[in-house]
Amino acid sequence: MFVGVNRVLSDAESKSFFSKKTERSTQRWTLKIPFLTVRETLLYKPALNASQVMCPTLIVIAGQDTVNPPEQGRALFDAVGGPKKKRLYEESSARHYDIYAGEHF
Structure with missing residues (x-):
């Protein structure tokens, strides 16, 4: 189906x-x-298990995303716990699909 x-x-x-x-x-x-x-x-629901991630982590969010709003990406970043390196990267002018085409591609 x-x-x-x-x-x-x-x-x-x-x-x-x-x-x-x-x-x-x-x-x-x-x-x-x-x-x-x-x-x-x-x-x-990735945030439910994010605290168990044991490797360096990069969360990338698009600041103008209406499909997965930036707040969701920030919440996921906050949920990643532990002593590992973690980084949040936000492309402030990007929308959800800009990674596939356009200036952010």
């Missing part, structure tokens, strides 16, 4: 990103995600 990407990523930023990809493609661009992947993604 598969789920269309627009049913899962229904926020404005995701819809805009995927519609632009579809418009640029000469082939029909239909992205479907396995239902179990969607289920696991919805249940995924």
Whole structure:
């Protein structure tokens, strides 16, 4: 069983990103995600286990992200515990999908 990407990523930023990809493609661009992947993604809570991370950690956040707001990345950073090195990097003008295209790519 598969789920269309627009049913899962229904926020404005995701819809805009995927519609632009579809418009640029000469082939029909239909992205479907396995239902179990969607289920696991919805249940995924990395902050719950972040305190158990025992290696150097880099958390990267996009300051203008509306898919995963920067507050979530900061909370994850705060949840990483222990004596290991950790670093938070924020690209203040970037949005969620800018890592795939544009000046931040």
